[in-house]
Amino acid sequence: MTGTSQLVLRGVRPYGEGDPVDVLVRDGVIAELGTVDTGADTTIDGNGAVLLPGFVDLHTHLREPGREDTETIESGSRAAALGGYTAVFAMANTTPVADNALVTDHVWRRGQEAGLVDVHPVGAVTVGLDGEKLAELGGMAASAAGVRVFSDDGHCVADPLIMRRALEYATALDVVIAQHAEEPRLTVGAQAHEGPTAARLGLAGWPAFAEESIVARDCLMAGQLGARLHVCHVSTAGTVDVLRWAKARDTTAPGTQVSAEVTPHHLLLDDSRLETFDPVNKVNPPLRTASDAEALRAALAEGVLDCVATDHAPHAVQDKDCEWAAARPGMCGLQTALSVVVQTMVRPGLLDWRGVARVMSERPAEIAGLPDQGRPIAVGEPATLTLVDPDAEWTVRGAELASIAHNTPYEGMVLPGRVLATLLRGNVTAREGRAGR
Numbered sequence: 318m319t320g321t322s323q324l325v326l327r328g329v330r331p332y333g334e335g336d337p338v339d340v341l342v343r344d345g346v347i348a349e350l351g352t353v354d355t356g357a358d359t360t361i362d363g364n365g366a367v368l369l370p371g372f373v374d375l376h377t378h379l380r381e382p383g384r385e386d387t388e389t390i391e392s393g394s395r396a397a398a399l400g401g402y403t404a405v406f407a408m409a410n411t412t413p414v415a416d417n418a419l420v421t422d423h424v425w426r427r428g429q430e431a432g433l434v435d436v437h438p439v440g441a442v443t444v445g446l447d448g449e450k451l452a453e454l455g456g457m458a459a460s461a462a463g464v465r466v467f468s469d470d471g472h473c474v475a476d477p478l479i480m481r482r483a484l485e486y487a488t489a490l491d492v493v494i495a496q497h498a499e500e501p502r503l504t505v506g507a508q509a510h511e512g513p514t515a516a517r518l519g520l521a522g523w524p525a526f527a528e529e530s531i532v533a534r535d536c537l538m539a540g541q542l543g544a545r546l547h548v549c550h551v552s553t554a555g556t557v558d559v560l561r562w563a564k565a566r567d568t569t570a571p572g573t574q575v576s577a578e579v580t581p582h583h584l585l586l587d588d589s590r591l592e593t594f595d596p597v598n599k600v601n602p603p604l605r606t607a608s609d610a611e612a613l614r615a616a617l618a619e620g621v622l623d624c625v626a627t628d629h630a631p632h633a634v635q636d637k638d639c640e641w642a643a644a645r646p647g648m649c650g651l652q653t654a655l656s657v658v659v660q661t662m663v664r665p666g667l668l669d670w671r672g673v674a675r676v677m678s679e680r681p682a683e684i685a686g687l688p689d690q691g692r693p694i695a696v697g698e699p700a701t702l703t704l705v706d707p708d709a710e711w712t713v714r715g716a717e718l719a720s721i722a723h724n725t726p727y728e729g730m731v732l733p734g735r736v737l738a739t740l741l742r743g744n745v746t747a748r749e750g751r752a753g754r
C-alpha cells in the first residue's frame with residue numbers, strides 16, 4: 318500500500334464533530350479539508366466515521382529481543398496499527414535489557430524496518446533493571462533512537478537515592494522517568510489486590526498502599542527537584558488522590574512535572590474476575606475493586622489521569638495457562654484499547670471524541686515529546702490519523718489478534734468501536750482489519 322502520493326478520505330468527521338468532510342492527503346500531509354474534487358490513487362470511504370489523530374501508546378511490551386515466541390517488533394507493530402496506533406513506546410524489560418544504546422538502537426531500527434508504527438525504545442533506568450546502578454541515560458538519549466522515556470517497568474525503582482539521581486539526570490537531559498510504582502517490600506509473593514476477594518480465594522495480597530506510597534514519594538521528589546515524572550498504570554483511587562494533590566501544588570506550568578497513565582483493563586475490569594482462577598486476569602498492578610475502576614474513569618475524564626496506555630503484555634501459553642501462582646502477570650491490549658475506552662468512557666458520556674483524541678494521542682505525544690504525533694487535524698499537518706467506526710461492535714477472539722501471544726481477558730466479549738484505517742504520514746498501515754504497507 319506504500320508509494321501512494323495522493324489519497325482521499327471521503328465523508329469523515331474530524332473529532333466526531335460536524336458534517337462529514339473529505340480529506341486529501343498528498344505526500345504524507347493533509348493538503349485539503351472540506352469538499353475534495355481531485356481524484357486520487359486511493360480512496361477510503363468513511364461513511365461518517367470519526368477521524369482522530371493517530372494513537373500514541375506510552376507503554377507496550379514487544380518482547381524483542383529475547384522472547385520472539387510471544388511477540389516481535391513486526392507482529393507487535395501489526396497489532397498496534399490495527400489498534401489505531403501510529404507510535405508506541407517499547408518497554409526495556411527485554412532479554413538483553415534495553416539498558417544501553419546498542420539495544421535501544423536495534424529496537425528503533427527494527428521498528429523502522431517494519432514501518433507500520435513508530436517504535437520508540439524506552440531505555441532502562443538501571444543496569445539490568447536491577448535497581449542498583451544507573452544506566453547510561455545520556456548515551457541512549459544521544460543515540461540514533463533518541464530515547465526520551467526511561468523506565469525499569471516490570472520493576473520499581475525502589476531505592477529513593479537511585480530514583481533521585483534518575484530524576485536529576487532526566488532533568489538535565491530533558492527526558493521523562495516512567496515509574497512502575499510498587500514498593501517491593503510490601504508485595505513479596507503478592508498475587509492479587511489485597512482485599513476481601515484475595516482473602517476469600519487464599520491469594521497473597523498486593524496492597525493499594527504499595528503503589529500509593531511510591532507515587533507520593535516520587536511526586537514529592539519530582540516537585541522539589543523540578544523534574545518530570547510519569548506514573549505507569551495507575552490502579553487505585555488512592556493514587557488518584559495523591560496525583561490530584563501533586564498536580565495542584567505544581568507551581569510550574571500545570572501538568573509539566575507529573576503525568577500519569579491508566580490501562581484499559583484497569584478502567585473496565587475488577588478483582589471479581591478472579592473467582593474463576595483464570596490467570597488471564599493476572600496482571601501487575603492487579604485488577605482492583607469496582608470502586609477503584611470507577612475512580613479511575615472519573616479521573617481520566619477530569620484530566621487527573623492524563624492518558625490511556627495499554628501495558629500490552631503478551632505471554633506464551635505455558636506462562637499463562639498454568640496454576641495462578643506460577644502464571645506471569647500481563648495481558649494483551651493493543652487491539653482492544655480503543656474499544657475498551659469507547660465502552661468505559663464514550664458510551665457512558667465521560668469523554669467525547671475530542672477527549673478520546675486527548676487521552677489516546679495528544680497527551681501521550683506531549684508527555685514523550687513527539688513533535689509529529691498527536692497533531693491537530695488541519696491542512697499542513699502530518700496525515701498520521703486513525704479512522705474509527707463508532708457504531709460497529711465486534712467479538713474479541715484472542716486467536717484472531719495479530720499478536721503472537723493470545724492472552725486477552727476480553728475473549729468472547731462484544732465491544733463497541735472499530736478501527737477502520739490507520740495512516741502513518743500518509744501511508745495506510747491498517748485497513749479493514751489487515752495491517753501492511
Ligand SMILES: NC(=O)N[C@@H](CC(=O)O)C(=O)O
Pocket residue numbers: 378410470471472497599600601602628630631645646647648
Ligand atoms: N503488567 C504486567 O503485568 N506485566 C508486564 C510488566 C509490567 O508492566 O509491570 C510484563 O512485562 O509482562
Ligand SMILES: [Zn+2]
Pocket residue numbers: 470471472497549550601602
Ligand atoms: Zn509495570
Ligand SMILES: [Zn+2]
Pocket residue numbers: 376378408470471628630
Ligand atoms: Zn508494563
